[in-house]
Amino acid sequence: MSALPAGIYLVLDADVCGRAGHRPADVAGAAVRAGVGTVQVRAKRATARELVALTVSVADALRLAGPAVLVVDDRVDVALAARARGAHVDGVHVGRRDLEVDDARALLGPDALVGASAALPEHVRAVAGADYLGSGPLRLTPTKPEAGPAIGVAGARAAVVASGGRPVVAIGGLGAADAPALRAAGVHAMAVVGAVCGATDPGGAAARLVEAWDRAAAPAVAR
Ligand SMILES: Cc1ncc(COP(=O)(O)OP(=O)(O)O)c(N)n1
Numbered sequence: 001m002s003a004l005p006a007g008i009y010l011v012l013d014a015d016v017c018g019r020a021g022h023r024p025a026d027v028a029g030a031a032v033r034a035g036v037g038t039v040q041v042r043a044k045r046a047t048a049r050e051l052v053a054l055t056v057s058v059a060d061a062l063r064l065a066g067p068a069v070l071v072v073d074d075r076v077d078v079a080l081a082a083r084a085r086g087a088h089v090d091g092v093h094v095g096r097r098d099l100e101v102d103d104a105r106a107l108l109g110p111d112a113l114v115g116a117s118a119a120l121p122e123h124v125r126a127v128a129g130a131d132y133l134g135s136g137p138l139r140l141t142p143t144k145p146e147a148g149p150a151i152g153v154a155g156a157r158a159a160v161v162a163s164g165g166r167p168v169v170a171i172g173g174l175g176a177a178d179a180p181a182l183r184a185a186g187v188h189a190m191a192v193v194g195a196v197c198g199a200t201d202p203g204g205a206a207a208r209l210v211e212a213w214d215r216a217a218a219p220a221v222a223r
């Protein structure tokens, strides 16, 4: 199984990229070259066929920009179809209305990376087989206005405590300024959509997030 990289996790939203005038594969490549370790392909309005084509194009971009982990939001069938076309796809991120974690793993194979959404401690228990947990929204966000309620950093910390040592990925309204508090809460990675896909310069925005994450880990220097 690919381990989930710590740090910045890009949820590559095709609609947000499109509104900002970016090709998703270009955004993914620029983000990975800037140090982003994980890319999730998310396209809520795409057909299955469009999502397969998008996933293959992102996998191609990552092959040149890599190394990075690639997962597909929601759709195990799309991950399998992209693999069948020769794309390297590590796994899926499943939500509460998608296939169950164990079913996703049975289809994708034992080495697949299977992440699951789990905002609250009771959700964490329901996704016992997941390799990592996506917890949020930390804040209300225009990218997913129907998500909620906001759990805040305290909610992310509660997910870390309930996670049984599995990596927790925080998501929802996050930016570089959140890195210190999230790292202090024991969060493994910070997922962003708008902060990269909606930026004028996605590669530069990704680099600033990576730097903020790395800087947040630096030990305090005595003055
Ligand atoms: C890393 C990560 N965490 C949570 C989510 C939300 O997933 P989901 O519940 O499936 O909602 P949608 O993204 O599908 O609207 C995520 N995508 N990634």
Ligand SMILES: Cc1ncsc1CCOP(=O)(O)O
Residues within 6 Å of the ligand: 011, 136, 137, 138, 141, 142, 143, 144, 147, 171, 172, 173, 174, 191, 192, 193, 194, 195
């Ligand atoms: C997919 C998702 N799940 C919870 S919040 C969210 C969107 C996060 O987007 P942004 O980083 O732009 O706030």
Ligand SMILES: [Mg+2]
Residues within 6 Å of the ligand: 073, 074, 093, 094, 095
């Ligand atoms: Mg989903």
